[in-house]
Amino acid sequence: MLKLAANLDWLFTDLPIAARFAAAQAVGFRGVEGLFLWQHPLKHLQAAQRETSLPVVLMNAPAGNWAQGERGLAAQPDRDNEFHHSLNVARDYATALGCRRVHVMAGLRCDDLALHAQRDLLTNRLRIACDVMADAEIDVLIEPLNSQDMPGYFIDSFPLAESIIHEVARKNIGLQFDIYHCQKIHGNVAKNIERYFTLIKHFQIASVPYRHEPGAGELNETWLFDFIRKMNYQDWIGCEYQPSTSEPDSLNWMTPYL
Numbered sequence: 001m002l003k004l005a006a007n008l009d010w011l012f013t014d015l016p017i018a019a020r021f022a023a024a025q026a027v028g029f030r031g032v033e034g035l036f037l038w039q040h041p042l043k044h045l046q047a048a049q050r051e052t053s054l055p056v057v058l059m060n061a062p063a064g065n066w067a068q069g070e071r072g073l074a075a076q077p078d079r080d081n082e083f084h085h086s087l088n089v090a091r092d093y094a095t096a097l098g099c100r101r102v103h104v105m106a107g108l109r110c111d112d113l114a115l116h117a118q119r120d121l122l123t124n125r126l127r128i129a130c131d132v133m134a135d136a137e138i139d140v141l142i143e144p145l146n147s148q149d150m151p152g153y154f155i156d157s158f159p160l161a162e163s164i165i166h167e168v169a170r171k172n173i174g175l176q177f178d179i180y181h182c183q184k185i186h187g188n189v190a191k192n193i194e195r196y197f198t199l200i201k202h203f204q205i206a207s208v209p210y211r212h213e214p215g216a217g218e219l220n221e222t223w224l225f226d227f228i229r230k231m232n233y234q235d236w237i238g239c240e241y242q243p244s245t246s247e248p249d250s251l252n253w254m255t256p257y258l
């Protein structure tokens, strides 16, 4: 049995937040995750969690002005106050919801800042993030994102994420390995899972190339799930995809894993 979590900012999004928890539970997801959970009143999330008993397994920290194209604050100069505020919000929500993983997004490459200077800024900010989260026993995750979907995102490859994680050098930093992004950036998914396995604290999945449910694209997810299982991965796989059809049909892929 896989520990599959529904990403509530990709699935069931036509429903209010409490109903998204309930819909995830009804179809057999064992946990939930989300990018924008902090946009909802905490008491609504806590009530939904109580009703469904679904753990919140991953949440993103506030990532700047998303509507205006921002994709994180950690590598953005002159945003210290906002960055600290976003960490506090994420830590408070995660603590109240029992969530042990927070994705701290870097944001986009700034052309007017030398690459090494922006990288140093990111590394220092991630150390701060790890220190803020450590007391609450929360891990900070970073994730490479493919440049077709997120042009200009600072962490645009797995080797870069790996070297940043080593530079940050905190116990509570780790890699969010999205199989969809890996295939789009590098291909060679299984070999890359092996290569980065010791850094991985969370997987995400969507089919390639259209970011639909597993089984709707070029990868053999059944084989990959088996591969991950054989590597003795015990943690969560977040389902972060856009359903290809009406949701009931697009959830059939889960049946063998429930």
Ligand SMILES: O=C(O)C(=O)CO
Pocket: 035, 060, 103, 143, 145, 178, 204, 240
């Ligand atoms: O865009 C993605 O893939 C993310 O997981 C952002 O958190």
